[in-house]
Amino acid sequence: MTGRTTGGGTTRGRTTAGGTTGGARVPRRRTAAGHLLLALLSLISLFPVYWMFASSLRQPGHIFRQSLLPWPLSLESYRFVFDNLDMSALLANTLVIAVVTAAGQLMVCLLAAYAFAAWEFRGRNILFLMFVATWLIPFQVTMISNYLVLSNLGLLNTLAGVIIPNLCSALAVLMLRQHMQAFPRELLDAARIDGRGSWTILWTVVVPNLRPVLASLSILLFISAWNDYFWPALVLQRANSVVQLGIRGFLTEEGDNWGALMAASGLACLPVFALYMAMQRQVVDAFVRSGLR
Amino acid sequence: MFVEVAVPTAATGTAIPAGTAGAALVDGAVSRPRVSAVRPPLARRMLAAVPPYLYLLPGMISLALWTYKPIIEAVQLSFYRWNLLPTSPRIYVGLENYQRLFTIPQLRDAAMNTLWYVLGLVPFAIILPTAVALVVRDLSGRSRTVYRALLFLPVLVAPVAAAAVWRWLLDPSGLVNHALGLGAFNWLREESTALFSILMICAWQILGFAVLVISAGLTGISADYTEAAEMDGASRWQTTRWVTLPMLRSTLLFMLLMTVLLSAQWTFPLIDVLTQGGPVDSTTNVYYLLWEFGFRSLDSGLASAAGVVFFLAFAVVAAALVKLADHYSFADN
Incomplete structure (x- = not known):
């Protein structure tokens, strides 16, 4: 009864309702034109991704053949990447950064959102504004002094240096607060009358009911941390640290070795694509929520 | 404990159950005037106001250190000439950077x-x-x-x-x-x-x-x-x-x-x-x-x-x- 009250449930309900009535009214010719437009745009969206994997699977000597199907297939480019780049270490480092950043942001922002949603307190509005306003502050404005702080702390060239400055996410606070506010107050009151403390209530009542939101939010945070490029580039500097920098280094050194470059790029995208295929609904849900506010 | 008492203007309706659930209600029911029942002693009220700030603390520290302090420092640095090397001096140049x-x-x-x-x-x-x-x-x-x-x-x-x-x-x-x-x-x-x-x-x-x-x-x-x-x-x-x-x-x-x-x-x-x-x-x-x-x-x-x-x-x-x-x-x- 409680889990159904989240925003996602109602939106999905409305989607199907609007879709069926809409579908019945639309003349067939218009539908065909719509399919044509969408098929074209889908093709444009998909093709570069296809081309990345297709090029990576070509035999090295065939890379400049622009045939649409790579044939015969070959894993030579992948072998080259693993031989010349420490790909497993790069992927492992990126994974550590993405997982720890996402988990840390989730924890910090869960607590902050809980404070904003469950209490009235002095300075609440101004503090909330301070959290949200960080969304507007471009990282280029803060990067120089953060770089200096990390350098003083000896955290340059460490994974911790990438993770620690990013532990608070305005988006996560916003999303979590919104869902906690939609949460039925009677449940909180009931738990309170039972004599449970706020910490226990958070973990036994609030978190179990926010599970769908927490799932899609953690996916979103993981993907953005995985794909983040500039802050790791600044902190880690070396090419053999995270997969994004590995590719950039490769791009300058092996500029014409397109097969290997596409193989490395493909490997960098693979974990996120796998996540997308396995949990498409949650991923899409997360991005929609991030855009709606 | 969820406490709306931290805000003085909170309606009495919410303040009573929120305050100190069991004890305050019993106290109020016996003999003391109702006002003092919903307003516990100052020390207790201050203690009760703390939890939200505790929950906010990790986030606030992170924002203060990595977002707001750097902005202030960026404004400061914009008035100095400095090549980022710890050993070289920062020279105050006023608005010269903006002019440049x-x-x-x-x-x-x-x-x-x-x-x-x-x-x-x-x-x-x-x-x-x-x-x-x-x-x-x-x-x-x-x-x-x-x-x-x-x-x-x-x-x-x-x-x-x-x-x-x-x-x-x-x-x-x-x-x-x-x-x-x-x-x-x-x-x-x-x-x-x-x-x-x-x-x-x-x-x-x-x-x-x-x-x-x-x-x-x-x-x-x-x-x-x-x-x-x-x-x-x-x-x-x-x-x-x-x-x-x-x-x-x-x-x-x-x-x-x-x-x-x-x-x-x-x-x-x-x-x-x-x-x-x-x-x-x-x-x-x-x-x-x-x-x-x-x-x-x-x-x-x-x-x-x-x-x-x-x-x-x-x-x-x-x-x-x-x-x-x-x-x-x-x-x-």
Whole structure:
């Protein structure tokens, strides 16, 4: 009864309702034109991704053949990447950064959102504004002094240096607060009358009911941390640290070795694509929520 | 314990159960006047006010250290000349960095390019996605899911990987030239096409996200309104133009705000990997320029001055847009 009250449930309900009535009214010719437009745009969206994997699977000597199907297939480019780049270490480092950043942001922002949603307190509005306003502050404005702080702390060239400055996410606070506010107050009151403390209530009542939101939010945070490029580039500097920098280094050194470059790029995208295929609904849900506010 | 007591103006109705659930109520019921029952002693009230701040603490520390302190320091650094080396001295120069910033010829190019990026991305963040979302809405369940899934795929491609694959596609011997029969044209090294190429790559990446957001905005509009309009004899285009689009206004304004504020960020990794701002500064944008001031020329004063100026400029534009949004939503009611 409680889990159904989240925003996602109602939106999905409305989607199907609007879709069926809409579908019945639309003349067939218009539908065909719509399919044509969408098929074209889908093709444009998909093709570069296809081309990345297709090029990576070509035999090295065939890379400049622009045939649409790579044939015969070959894993030579992948072998080259693993031989010349420490790909497993790069992927492992990126994974550590993405997982720890996402988990840390989730924890910090869960607590902050809980404070904003469950209490009235002095300075609440101004503090909330301070959290949200960080969304507007471009990282280029803060990067120089953060770089200096990390350098003083000896955290340059460490994974911790990438993770620690990013532990608070305005988006996560916003999303979590919104869902906690939609949460039925009677449940909180009931738990309170039972004599449970706020910490226990958070973990036994609030978190179990926010599970769908927490799932899609953690996916979103993981993907953005995985794909983040500039802050790791600044902190880690070396090419053999995270997969994004590995590719950039490769791009300058092996500029014409397109097969290997596409193989490395493909490997960098693979974990996120796998996540997308396995949990498409949650991923899409997360991005929609991030855009709606 | 959940305590609304921290706010003196809280209504008595909520304060009683919230206060100190069992004990206070019993006390109040016996003999003491009710007012003192809902207002426990000062020490206890202060203790009761603490929890929300404790929960906020990790986030506040993180923001203070890594967002707000750096902003203040950026303002300070903008008045000094310093090359980022701990051993060399910082020299106070007043407003000199700002004067230098506005006389640097690159600034004009970067600002113009940023404007072009914003204007160039508007069709792909707002106009085309709105059309697509309207079309997608009318399709049946299965194909709708498939199209959205495919359009969304580029959003997930890591920026460096996107840059790599497009550099390969746009290579003189790459597929685009092959398909268009252009010979060995170098899209990213020609002044006339480099900015356009970056713009298209960026558009390719954000289209799916925009479609998703606007689709969600559309599902938020009740079908009753459009049905009512059609019942009144409005044509399909009239319904879209005069019912659906006005109701979609806040979503569209949000996308506009994002495009204005974030275009320079979205294009940043592409510029860095593909063109480094060239050829002849034709693709650089304000943030890339700032980055070069800071970490190529090691001119922290100039970079900080640029940061302050760009931040304020974007803030003014954002405020104007929000104000516009408010104005329109008032006109709505």
